[in-house]
Amino acid sequence: MVKGNWKLVLPAAAMLVLPLSACASNPDNGGKNANQATNVSTSNAANTTANSANTTNSTSTNTAATTEPAKEPVKVVWWHSMSGELGTAADKLVADFNASHPDIQVEGVFQGTYDESLNKLKASMDSKSGPSLIQVYEIGSRFMIDSGAVTPVQQFIDADNYDVSSLEPNIRSYYTFDGKQYSMPFNTSNPILYYNKDLFTKAGIDKAPTTYQEVADDAKKLTGGNVTGGSFAIYGWFMEQLLANQGKDLVNNGNGRDSSATESLVNQDAAVNTLNWWKGMVDNKSILNLGRKTDDTKKAFLAGQIGMTLDSTASLRGIVDGAAGKFEVGTAFLPKPDASSEGGVVVGGASLWIMNNKSDEEQKAAWEFIKYLAEPAVQAQWHINTGYFPITTKAYDEQIVKDNLAKYPQFQTAVDQLHASKPSTASQGAVMGVFPEARQTVEGAIEEVFTGKKDTKAALDDAAKQITEKIDVYNKTVKK
Known part of the structure; x- marks a missing residue:
């Protein structure tokens, strides 16, 4: 294993993430030394x-x-960004692993949001105070590779002859670069359309919309009285997904996978047309603009104030439970400009990265924990407790997953959409070192369009130019 080859020029990399804010630590101290x-x-x-x-x-x-003291368990520090119910589920995974692996002691430490956690990792890079293993959101992948701070999991896969055939190919492919898998998927989601079946029936709509035009038509029919047709949060992830669903790359050079991206394509015709469609519904007041927070659109949906919304599959359980006794929730694929559009959704969520400044023994112990998390029974539990996809197809054979699908049939939509996504660089997902900033830049452009500050083409042209400039600065910081 390669250790200590941390080559990224750190100061310029600070633009990848947001400023730090205060966060709590939630270490799991299970697995005492029973010896x-x-x-x-x-x-x-x-x-x-x-x-x-x-x-x-x-x-x-x-x-x-000749009597020797018993060997102390190998300690693995895992930094993660799971809070609330997700944090409780993550803590249980750690406790269960420690109970069944007395030779390894995993300590799960909550480090705040993905951005905050990555900031803390950067601060620890000149020392060994950082984690053995870290959960990083999908758009941080390029930075993690360029940092030189990780051991690709492919090394462990090869050394163990680990069978990856049951891993979801559309999930695994996101974290595979130049034929090498760098990290192991952990929590994975994609966006779907949620709709209020009761409001649809009342408006005389008998099926979910599948195209942009159908969404616009249904939004008008649903709007009236205290109800508006829908609301989509101003979230850069949605724009990225709507482009991928048309088979369109977000950046050049094979979406940054053939070689490092050098240019943003967010001002392409497909993006302009998509934003014009969205703005048209905002302008005719059949769609509400509730800002950037998906929590706000979710609240409006559960209150029966809007007929449809976009949200992550990870929100499905909470949305269905929240609507229980009030209305029936329907789910549908992400809409496309027309039925003939080819493409697919990109996985969201995060994966697990092994840091290379730790001993071989510690890295191998982290790999053992990763393998445990990928087991079908463990993935089944994680799935039903969180709503994230299982990363292995074998989890669907577990009875608890079958029972969960019976209770939440809406989740089948998410599974079917994942499997229906046509493999391409678009659905595999874009990679660039300044992805978080690029996403925020796009969100700012959408706001400028909705408020009339700029027309769609000008706003996206400006956004593409800004992102391209940021990519250029980032690329110059990476020592090849």
Whole structure:
């Protein structure tokens, strides 16, 4: 394993993330050393034997001297960004692993949002105070590779002859670069359309929309009284997904996968047409503009104030449970400009990266934890407790997953959409070192269009120019 080859020029990389804010630590301290009592007993017995040997001039002294203390478990520090119910589910994974692996002690430490966690990792890069293993959101992948701070999981996969055939190919492919898998998927989602079936029936709509025009038509029919047709959060992820769903790359050079991206394509015709469609519904008031937070659109949807919205599949359980007793939730694929559009959705969420400034023993222990998390039974539990996709197809054979799909049939939409996504550089997902900033730049452009500050083409042209400039600065910081 390669260790300590951390080559990224760190100061310029700071533009990848948002400023830090205060966050709490939530370490899991499960898995105490069960051998301590045994060690004490063995030590006392050895002392008794040694004393006896001194008195009788016996050779048993040599036998006593061979007794060695039990080996301490290898400690793995895992930084993650799972809070609330997700954090509780993550803590249980750690506790269960520690209970079944006495030779390894994993300590899960909550480090705030993905941005905050990555900031903390950068701050630790000149020392060994950082984690053994870190959860990083998908758009941080390019930075992690360029940092030179990780050991690709492909090394462990090859060394173990680990079978990856059951891993979801559309999920695994996101984290594969130049034929090498760098990290292991952990929590994975994609966006779907949520709609209020009761409001649809009341408006005389008998099926979910699949195209841009159908969404616009249905939004008008749903709007009236205290109800508006829908609301989509101003979230850069949605624009990225709507382009991928048309088979369109977000950046050049094969979406940054053939070689490092050098140019943003966010001002291409497909993006202009998509934003014009969205703005048209905002302008005719069939779609509400509730800002950037998906929490706000979710609240409006659960209150019955809007007929449809876009949100992550990870929100499905909470949305269905929140609507229980009020209305029936329907789910549908992300809409396309027309039925003939080819493309697919890109996986969201995060993956697990092994840091290379730790000992071989510690890295191997982290790999053991990663393998445990990928087991079908473990993925099944993670899925039903969080709503994230299982990363292995074998999890769907677990009875608890079958029972969960029976209780939440809406989740089948998410599974079908993932499997229906046509493999391409578009659906594989874009990679660039300044992805977080690029996403915020696009969100700012959308706001400028909705408020009339700029027309669609001018706003996206400006956004593309800004992102391209940021990519150029970033690329110059990376030592090839």
